[in-house]
Amino acid sequence: MEPVFGGSSVLGCAAGVAAGVAAGGLLLAAYKLGLLYQLFHKTETQSPRHGGESVAEVLRAHGIKYVFTLVGGHISPILVACEKVGIRIVDTRHEATAVFAADAVARLSGTVGVAAVTAGPGLTNTVTAVKNAQMAESPLLLIGGAAGTLLQGRGALQDIDQMSLFKPLCKFCASIRTIREIVPTVRKALAVAQSGTPGPVFIEFPIDTLYPYHLVSKEFGVKNPPKGLMGKIVSWYLGNHLMNLFAGAWETRDVSPLPVDIPQATDDQVQRCIELVSRAKKPVILLGSQATLPPTPVDDIRKALEDLGIPCFLGGMSRGMLGKNSPIHIRQNRRDALKEADLVLLAGTVCDFRLSYGRVLNRRSKIIAVNRDKTQLLKNSDMFWKPTIAIQGDAGSLLVRLSKGLKGHRCPAEWPQGLKAGDDTKENKNRSKADEKTDHHLNPLKVLHCVDELMAEDSIIVADGGDFVGSAAYIMRPRGPMRWLDPGAFGTLGVGGGFALGAKLCRPDSEVSDVIRHYLKVLKRVRGEGLPGRARGRGQAERRHPTGSEGMRGGHGDAPQRPDREDQLQRGLHLRLELLLLFSLFLQLRLPPQRVSLLGFMKGFEPALFNPSPDQTSANPLCP
Numbered sequence: 001m002e003p004v005f006g007g008s009s010v011l012g013c014a015a016g017v018a019a020g021v022a023a024g025g026l027l028l029a030a031y032k033l034g035l036l037y038q039l040f041h042k043t044e045t046q047s048p049r050h051g052g053e054s055v056a057e058v059l060r061a062h063g064i065k066y067v068f069t070l071v072g073g074h075i076s077p078i079l080v081a082c083e084k085v086g087i088r089i090v091d092t093r094h095e096a097t098a099v100f101a102a103d104a105v106a107r108l109s110g111t112v113g114v115a116a117v118t119a120g121p122g123l124t125n126t127v128t129a130v131k132n133a134q135m136a137e138s139p140l141l142l143i144g145g146a147a148g149t150l151l152q153g154r155g156a157l158q159d160i161d162q163m164s165l166f167k168p169l170c171k172f173c174a175s176i177r178t179i180r181e182i183v184p185t186v187r188k189a190l191a192v193a194q195s196g197t198p199g200p201v202f203i204e205f206p207i208d209t210l211y212p213y214h215l216v217s218k219e220f221g222v223k224n225p226p227k228g229l230m231g232k233i234v235s236w237y238l239g240n241h242l243m244n245l246f247a248g249a250w251e252t253r254d255v256s257p258l259p260v261d262i263p264q265a266t267d268d269q270v271q272r273c274i275e276l277v278s279r280a281k282k283p284v285i286l287l288g289s290q291a292t293l294p295p296t297p298v299d300d301i302r303k304a305l306e307d308l309g310i311p312c313f314l315g316g317m318s319r320g321m322l323g324k325n326s327p328i329h330i331r332q333n334r335r336d337a338l339k340e341a342d343l344v345l346l347a348g349t350v351c352d353f354r355l356s357y358g359r360v361l362n363r364r365s366k367i368i369a370v371n372r373d374k375t376q377l378l379k380n381s382d383m384f385w386k387p388t389i390a391i392q393g394d395a396g397s398l399l400v401r402l403s404k405g406l407k408g409h410r411c412p413a414e415w416p417q418g419l420k421a422g423d424d425t426k427e428n429k430n431r432s433k434a435d436e437k438t439d440h441h442l443n444p445l446k447v448l449h450c451v452d453e454l455m456a457e458d459s460i461i462v463a464d465g466g467d468f469v470g471s472a473a474y475i476m477r478p479r480g481p482m483r484w485l486d487p488g489a490f491g492t493l494g495v496g497g498g499f500a501l502g503a504k505l506c507r508p509d510s511e512v513s514d515v516i517r518h519y520l521k522v523l524k525r526v527r528g529e530g531l532p533g534r535a536r537g538r539g540q541a542e543r544r545h546p547t548g549s550e551g552m553r554g555g556h557g558d559a560p561q562r563p564d565r566e567d568q569l570q571r572g573l574h575l576r577l578e579l580l581l582l583f584s585l586f587l588q589l590r591l592p593p594q595r596v597s598l599l600g601f602m603k604g605f606e607p608a609l610f611n612p613s614p615d616q617t618s619a620n621p622l623c624p
Contacts, residue, residue: 037244037247038240038247041248043246043248044213044246044250045214045246047249047250048214049212050081050210050211050212051179051205051209052078052080052082052210054182054183054186055082055143055186056084056085056087058182058187058190058255059087059186060086061255061256061257062112062257063111064087064111065087065088065505066087066089066090066102066113067082067087067088067090067115068092068099068501068502069090069092069098069115070093070094070095070098070122071091071118072117072122072145073207074119074158074205075117075118076210078210092501095122095125096126096494097501099117099133099498100132100494100495100497100498100499101113101115101505102133102140103138103495103502104501105502106139107138107292107317107482107485108460108482109506111139112141112190112194113140113502114140114141115140116142116144118158119145119162119207120158120159121158122145122158123142123144123145123166124160124165127165130166131169133200134169134200137293137488138198138199138200139194140193140199140200141186141193142170142202142203143205144202144203145158145204145205145206146175146205147159148219149177150238150241152206162204169202170199170200170201170202171192171196172192174188177206180247182205182209190258191257194260195261195262196263196372197373198293217242220238221238262295262372262394262397263372263394264393265370265391265393265394265401269389273391276389277308277310277402277406280342281415282342282415283311283341283343283344283345283411284310284312284313284338284341284343284344285305285312285344285347286313286315286344286345286347286349287305287313287314287315287349287395288315288316288318288349288350289488290347291321291396292317292321292396292481293372296396296397298321298396301321301396301400301481302323302481303403304399304400304403305321305399305403306322306326307403307406307407308402308406309411310411311328311330311420312326312328312330313330313331313334315354316484316486317485317486318348319473319484320482320483324479325477330416330420330423331423332427332474338360338361339362341362341365343365343366343367344365345368345370346368347399348371348395350371350379351381351385352379352380352489358381358383358384358385359385367387368387368389369381370390370394370398372395430474434449444468445471448472458480459478459479460483460484460485460503461476461485462495462500463484463485463486463487464486464487464496464499466493485503
């Protein structure tokens with residue numbers, strides 16, 4: 001007999017399903033509106049606290065000492081709160097400079113560099129600097145202001161889709177929607193910036209997440225009595241949004257650093273590397289910037305390299321790793337060495353344009369490649385080269401483990417000695433070129449040799465420029481680890497001022513810096529005022545101060561105008577400061593000699609040049 005289903009049963013089931021769907025929809029709406037959270041978490045409407053305090057608490061707990069900024073109303077509460085907890089606010093005159101300075105701090109301090117800028121154009125001004133940090137693998141937190149949470153996309157002042165702009169540039173992007181999200185979001189961002197392959201992260205702070213309740217409530221206008229049904233609905237929605245914004249805002253939360261995830265080579269991979277290195281007769285190490293990253297101290301890496309005794313070519317931030325005159329540091333004839341080598345260790349070095357995309361590597365060589373980034377690890381390996389061992393891990397840690405595993409083993413002495421002899425021959429050729437007289441222009445190689453000979457032992461070299469900096473990399477010798485700063489693979493021009501500022505602040509005992517408003521000093525090489533090449537036809541008027549430094553408060557400069565006046569060059573170079581010299585290499589080749597500004601050391605920096613007085617002009621004998 002067939003079963004019979006009553007119509008009432010079907011209707012009952014349908015009604016039950018509909019009720020369940022409706023209840024689920026209501027719960028979801030309540031969750032989205034924050035109604036459920038507000039049931040269990042108090043909104044303190046009388047509290048004077050603001051979201052900037054939460055940001056400052058997390059930054060302090062993570063050891064952040066500096067926040068670089070160009071001040072704007074959107075982010076002012078963050079700056080005020082940071083200053084109150086002892087974090088120094090360093091203001092600049094351009095947002096890109098703030099990010100460049102934070103980048104330098106990240107590289108030199110081993111922490112995360114932090115920059116805070118206002119919404120809209122303030123953020124768009126940082127794009128180049130953030131991209132530079134991404135390609136240089138610098139851990140950096142960019143804090144940006146934004147329009148209020150309810151006004152985004154409605155035509156508010158300086159309101160654009162900032163998240164879409166920065167997602168391709170940053171490892172992590174977040175937009176704060178309630179104050180209670182600030183602490184966990186900032187903690188996560190700081191951990192992500194340092195984990196894996198370091199890089200920039202971005203957090204957007206709508207303006208109503210940063211100011212106190214009493215100010216935000218005034219802007220919401222929820223106290224006005226509503227009229228009509230729609231008015232009541234709008235008033236309720238605004239009031240609920242405001243309450244949810246501040247619900248649970250000041251509850252105690254953990255602000256301590258989250259664990260940082262850094263990939264490491266496995267024991268099996270290390271053992272395979274040990275076997276290859278022990279059998280090699282002509283090994284070479286190519287060290288890149290990534291090898292200087294935490295957690296391995298650079299002094300430990302330096303000792304590991306010296307114990308291995310393998311000839312090293314240093315690039316990027318690793319320049320200076322082996323000091324001024326190490327017997328295993330080879331600077332010249334890299335292409336020839338790679339052709340002869342039977343083993344090449346790419347320690348954080350990438351086979352991009354700097355290695356001719358891998359074409360300079362000998363196909364018969366054993367190649368060990370180690371890099372935190374898998375994409376960079378294998379870049380162009382399908383075309384011009386192939387790694388024998390590819391390790392996604394930390395280069396510095398691997399070198400230390402290799403040194404321990406090869407204890408007592410040394411590279412055959414005749415190999416590094418032969419490379420060093422060729423290195424010395426090339427160095428002497430460069431020196432002879434530096435001694436050549438020129439008819440109309442300064443000899444740039446001579447300038448670089450003079451700077452190298454006279455700079456102090458604890459100098460930090462900030463490289464900013466094109467061909468001139470390329471020459472500097474082969475002539476100037478950083479005296480120790482972490483004493484060379486250049487843009488990195490992106491080759492950005494204009495990093496000098498920000499890098500110099502950040503570098504000084506990482507050396508609190510030194511007398512050098514960039515900005516008089518921050519009571520700092522710097523010895524700075526400044527590029528020519530003239531326009532080289534094709535742009536020369538668009539001539540500029542002569543400036544009364546050839547270096548520009550005299551037009552800045554407390555500044556002084558020398559401008560050697562003829563190649564036969566080396567006494568001026570020597571005099572300028574001897575004006576170095578006591579503990580730390582920061583050289584911003586801005587000089588361009590082949591400039592008109594009357595426009596070349598060689599040296600200007602400043603007690604400070606005031607970017608807007610003012611009209612000099614006659615007394616100031618006459619004070620410098622080099623001024624026309």
